[in-house]
Amino acid sequence: xxxxCPALSRNIEDYPEGIIIPIDKPYRWTSADVIRKVxxxxxxxxxxxxxxxxxxxxxxxxxxxxxxxxxxxxxxxAEELQSHDKEYMAGITFGATTPSYDLEKEIDRFxxxxxxxxxxxSEALPSFIGxxxxxxxxxxxxxxxxxxxxxxxxKLHKEGRxxxxxxxxxxxxxxxxxxxxxxLEFDDASGDCGMNKRTASMTAxxxxxxxxxxxxxxxxxxxxxxxxxGLPRATVRMACSKGTYVRAFARDxxxxxxxxxxxxxxxxxxSGIFKVEDSMSIEDVIMIFHHPDRGA
Numbered sequence: 001x002x003x004x005c006p007a008l009s010r011n012i013e014d015y016p017e018g019i020i021i022p023i024d025k026p027y028r029w030t031s032a033d034v035i036r037k038v039x040x041x042x043x044x045x046x047x048x049x050x051x052x053x054x055x056x057x058x059x060x061x062x063x064x065x066x067x068x069x070x071x072x073x074x075x076x077x078a079e080e081l082q083s084h085d086k087e088y089m090a091g092i093t094f095g096a097t098t099p100s101y102d103l104e105k106e107i108d109r110f111x112x113x114x115x116x117x118x119x120x121x122s123e124a125l126p127s128f129i130g131x132x133x134x135x136x137x138x139x140x141x142x143x144x145x146x147x148x149x150x151x152x153x154x155k156l157h158k159e160g161r162x163x164x165x166x167x168x169x170x171x172x173x174x175x176x177x178x179x180x181x182x183x184l185e186f187d188d189a190s191g192d193c194g195m196n197k198r199t200a201s202m203t204a205x206x207x208x209x210x211x212x213x214x215x216x217x218x219x220x221x222x223x224x225x226x227x228x229x230g231l232p233r234a235t236v237r238m239a240c241s242k243g244t245y246v247r248a249f250a251r252d253x254x255x256x257x258x259x260x261x262x263x264x265x266x267x268x269x270x271s272g273i274f275k276v277e278d279s280m281s282i283e284d285v286i287m288i289f290h291h292p293d294r295g296a
Contacts, residue, residue, distance in 0.1 A: 018074025022279040025067040045289035056081035065268030084272030091265035095231040101247035102263040111260035118186035125181040133173035180239035
């Protein structure tokens, strides 16, 4: 067991307000994958089959970072926790778009990018500060007439429909608030921003390590690799309100710069007071529920 990991009583009644665990979500895991893994371990540990386990704020499969898992009566706090502001580290590639606005789908269009510089990105960012209407990606968990938007997106994508136009027709705009934007890194074409493991940009080795907890969970999520194309990319720190889609921000930033763009990496570095550096890996969380000293 990792030093510093708390010991848990086997009686859930010892936690009258429930348990909140900040988890650093593994790359290519869905938020539901994390909940299934934790719930199985928690039910086995507490011996309570109807134990409630949920999360406060979905993360995309290709995102990492803070996912708040609520156990027991803490699930009643999920909506409040989800309403808190969040911070992200976003890796954005310019000069190309994908239907999903990230690496889950292959590039569908290329755009001019030679004019994009660190200065032009920095100058464009302030225009996105403040309250604004945002159209979510069609590849999202948004509900459209009772159907998940990503289910419609897959159908429309197979039919050859333009998903940006479909999103404008099907998804209502949401009012969001972006409070901070900061350009951390810019690379004009080399594809190497020199980011470390704790930022949004992850090397292939880092991604492989983050998947090691469960190859079954990660193998279902497709990932394309566009790094060899030599397109310019930026790493942007964003602080924003609940409901903000960083993939949609990348789309809109590309358009504002007279090009196209998509996310190549995303990390939720903070959710409310919970920071990624204080979050636990999925392996450490499972060890809490299976500590050998307690005969699990």
